[in-house]
Amino acid sequence: MxxxxxxxxxxxxxxxxxxxxxxxxxxxxxxxxxxxxxxxxxxxxxxxxxxxxxxxxxxxxxxxxxxxxxxxxxxxxxxxxxxxxxxxxxxxxxxxxxxxxxxxxxxxxxxxxxxxxxxxxxxxxxxxxxxxxxxxxxxxxxxxxxxxxxxxxxxxxxxxxxxxxxxxxxxxxxxxxxxxxSLAAASKAQDAEDAHTAYELYKKGDDATPQEIDRLNALFEDNKKDPYFAERFALEVGPKGSMEYWADMGDPSDGSRLGVDHRDKLKGLQQNWSLTLATATHSHSPEMEQWKADVIKAGSEPVQTRGTSPYGFQVMSNLMRVGDYDDTFLRDYGNGLVATERRMTHDGRLPADRAWLQTTGMPSHLNWQGGDLGKDPMIGFMEALGHNPKASTDFFNHDIDLTPGDGKDDKKLDPFDYFSKDRKWPEELDDKGHLTREPGYDALGHALEAATTGHPYDAETEGLEDVRTKENAEVMQKVVERYGSDPKYMHEQPGIDDSLGKMGAAYIDELNRSLETDSDTTMEEKKNSPFGSNDAKGGSRFGDEFDTGLLWNRGDAVNFMGIVSQSETGHSTLSAAEMIYTTSVLDEVGPKPGSSFDERDLTDARTTLRIGSEAQGIMDESRMAQIDKDYEKDSEEHKKAVGKTTEWVKFGVGAAAAGGVVALTGGAGGVLVPLAAETVGGAVVTFIGMEADDMAEKYEKDEMLKKKSDDLSDEALAMGKENSLRPGIAYANAPGWSEKDRNYLDETLVDYVRDARLHARDNSLPDPYEKK
Missing domain, CATH: 1.20.1260 (Ferritin)
Structure with missing residues (x-):
């Protein structure tokens, strides 16, 4: 090398x-x-x-x-x-x-x-x-x-x-x-040779030795993202060949020891196979177009092995969990998959898991990536959408024709409504042997992250830019409407809360713009709002109608932020995003460090801090109310949960600014937060470098557990209030201010926002969720 x-x-x-x-x-x-x-x-x-x-x-x-x-x-x-x-x-x-x-x-x-x-x-x-x-x-x-x-x-x-x-x-x-x-001709010949070698190893099925599986994985690795190799391999094996091979690997009845002794090798093989087929689908040669059509056609047919009979869709979806599959193929595949499920469940009269019961034999082990065994084909498909933002956005923005080719019956289905509300996701057996719906909702969250942000849900945060479009925002409007309408949707969909937090973080600018309005129902922004993601000419990136119009009203914004913050993960993610976004707005609208200013020049800065403080109050109050509902007062669990409500501030240690987007790499994970400007200002840099304190480190465990829950809650809310001052403190301490101006700004802005925190209690916050 x-x-x-x-x-x-x-x-x-x-x-x-x-x-x-x-x-x-x-x-x-x-x-x-x-x-x-x-x-x-x-x-x-x-x-x-x-x-x-x-x-x-x-x-x-x-x-x-x-x-x-x-x-x-x-x-x-x-x-x-x-x-x-x-x-x-x-x-x-x-x-x-x-x-x-x-x-x-x-x-x-x-x-x-x-x-x-x-x-x-x-x-x-x-x-x-x-x-x-x-x-x-x-x-x-x-x-x-x-x-x-x-x-x-x-x-x-x-x-x-x-x-x-x-x-x-x-x-x-x-x-x-x-x-x-030429060198290019040599490369092509080598690809064809490798594809054929991989095909010969494929023919061995689960009779292959561990060393032969290693060899197959090595061939995939050596030709990663190589279009010609991928196409040659896909065509040599054929669509049914891939399905039969993977179904055979997941057949627990045929005596193979690969799934018992070498799960890690099968995990790697599943990932590599998925990546290879994903690359192959981007070819539009006549042979590959036929391959894609045949995959969808075979989806509703059982794949018979010696002891199992999974459907083609079940097998293929598990070979789609990794990699960027072609947009058109994903759309056609998803339409075929959903239409098949609706037909097999008699238009939803039967639960979804009834559609995917194998006709004969033992259950198949189709997923080796962890989390579930791969019974529900929608999980793998959602993971595929999560890696292709364009396809995911298109999927959730358009109805599915359930009766294609039938001119008399024009039956449509809204995929967003179906997956977020109507479909009862089947329980899956997780790695610990427990039945849970978490794998399904986790995958749905990944697909929605891609659809709303415009990036694969697991994209490397370094270098990412804010690429949201009107189409992305249309999906986000649906997300806010659905998950902000009733706490049950988030709480009864385990595994989706972290994705909702990341989606909220990606639209924290628009949430703030809605919070600034005086009415809970108006769809017009407050005049001269410092918030919102606008282009260089002052227009909205989401189209002319949103130059002054809102994506959602204040009431919907409060409900969404409040409900998502009932979750520990959602609260921490949104809190971190709010702090970093508020700081970036101060950089943009406040007087520039070193300049002269008077009281009138601080109007936008005060507004920014007021809304930021109110937003943090909404999130803190919502989280505290949910903790009170989940745990008995003064119990150890209650106190520990309260102690964690301020741990999100640790994110500042690892935050990195890049390309108009801030990547929060600490407590909030890989969250993309839009900035108010294309470049990172001094207040943001100062904020990132500020030392973070948190309640869990402030108290020794024994001392914390001796306190009353109410006292701990009061202290945590007070600490949340102090944290909401951090953007103002960072702005006042940004490089360039004189000591006199720094002291003045610190006193004026910080004192002002202390009282603004009280506005959070004027909001009608969503009720905490009560478990049935």
Whole structure:
């Protein structure tokens, strides 16, 4: 594996010389081949040899003549491989040289190992520094460009070395005659060879040894995201072949020890198989279009193994849990899957789990990723949507035709209503042997995260940008309406609360915009609102109607934030998002550090802190009310739950700002929070670096448990109030303010917001959920 410095300082003279030498060799062999064919072989063919001499000598001459042709083919292939490899290395090297040359002008330093950092760190800049000030996005772009260049060199190196080994061959007495017109042709040939090798291993089924499963996994890994390999493999195995193979792997009755002794290998195989088929679906060749149609057609048919008979949809959905499947394929697959379930449940008159009972034999073990055994095909499908935001957004925004092709019966189904309200998700057997609906609702949450945020639910947070569209917002409107209408939806759908918290965090700007209005029912924003995600011209990213219009009214925003905050995870995620968003708004609307200002200039800053404090109050009060409902007062469980209500502040330790989005990497997990500006301001940076205190660390366990629950609740709410002041404190302490201005801002803004916290109690908060 080539490293940054090896590519940057690569000496390509020897490789260029080798290309020249092999080009000369090709020229010489062309002449030799012509002599061999026109002279040696031609004369041998015309000779009238008889007897033993004819059977030996004539064949030998012909074979010798052919070897000259094979030698020319092999030499030409070697020259072509070396020529293209040299071209790729040169391009990669030039790209790195250009990046190194440009970096200082952007205020960036590139270390010898390729690490990117500030040329002059902000902490070491002089007061009169006027050089470039790179943003996080600049660093990410530089890292991405470096990686692309190094990857290009490594890919060329891998293909070339493998091709050259194949050309030399193992037979010392014969030239291989292998023909490669280019490095790309060699890559394609290698993909086809690997796909066929994988196919031969596939044919062994669960009779394969652990070593053969390792080999199959290695082939998948080596060709990760390689379109040609993926398509060749998918077509060689066929749609039913994949289903039969995976069903056989999940058959507990046939004596195979793979699922008993090597679960980790099957887990890796499921992931790799899924990734490979996902890549294959992006091909639109006639053969792959037929493959996709056949997968959906086979979905409603049982896949019979020796001891099991899962439906095709059950098997295939478990091979869709990982990877980015094609948009159109996911839409068609989902429509077919839902239509099949509705038909099998007689339009919902039977519960969903009745649709997926196997016709014969033992239950199949189709999912090795953990969480469930894979009985419900909707779980795998939702995970597939969770990895494809475009497909997920489209799926939840359009009705499903349950009777396609029937001109007389136009029966439609709203997929959002069906999955979030009407469908009773089957209980699944989890890793601990318990029956639970959590895997299903967890997967539904993942699909909705992708549909509302525009990013895969498990996307790497570094470098992500705010990409929300009107279509994403339309799904979010449905989410707020559904889950803000009654606490039962969240509480009776175990596993969805963390996703609701992340969706709320992604729309914290629009929630704040609604909270600012004076009426619970108006759909118009308060004039000159400092909140909302607008473009450079002051318009809404969600369309003209939302330039001043709201996605939801204040009452819906209060209910949604209150209900989601009844969950420990939801409360912590929304609280962290509220703090970071409020701080970013202060950066945008407040006077800039170092500038002169008067009281009128602080109007938007006061509004921002007031709404932020009120929002935090809504969340804290809702969480406390739910704790009171869940646990007996003064019990150890009650006190521990209260103690955790402020632990979310730990997120500040690991928060990172990037590309107009803040990634909360601590207590809130990978949550994307929109900022009020494209760049990160001083208040946000200060806020991220502030030390966080929390109740769990403030008290020793024994001391905390000696207190009364009411006293602990009062202290926790007081601490929540103090935490809601943190954006104002960060703003007042941002670099650039004089000591006098810093003290004034701290006193004015902080004192103002202490009283604003009381507004939270004026809201009609949703009732806590009471378990049946």
């Amino acid at each position: 080539l490293k940054f410095d090896q590519v940057l300082h690569a000496r390509l003279g020897g490789l260029k010389e080798a290309v020249t030498v092999w080009t000369e060799t090709v020229s010489k062999l062309e002449k030799t081949k012509e002599k061999a064919e026109n002279g040696l072989r031609s004369k041998a063919d015309k000779a009238d040899w008889k007897g033993e001499n004819a059977g030996v000598t004539q064949a030998f001459v012909r074979k010798t003549a052919k070897e000259f042709g094979d030698a020319l083919t092999e030499a030409t292939s070697i020259r072509n491989i070396l020529r293209d490899a040299e071209s790729e290395f040169k391009a990669a090297k030039s790209a790195l040289e250009k990046l190194v040359e440009q970096a200082p002008g952007k205020g960036i330093r590139i270390d010898p190992d390729g690490t990117v950092s500030y040329l002059v760190h902000p902490d070491r800049r002089s007061k009169d520094y006027d050089g470039p000030e790179p943003e996080q996005a600049d660093f990410e772009a530089m890292r991405s460009s470096i990686k692309a260049a190094v990857d290009r060199a490594n890919e060329a190196d891998d293909i070339a070395s493998r091709a050259l080994r194949a050309l030399v061959g193992k037979d010392k007495n014969n030239f291989s005659g292998t023909k490669y017109d």
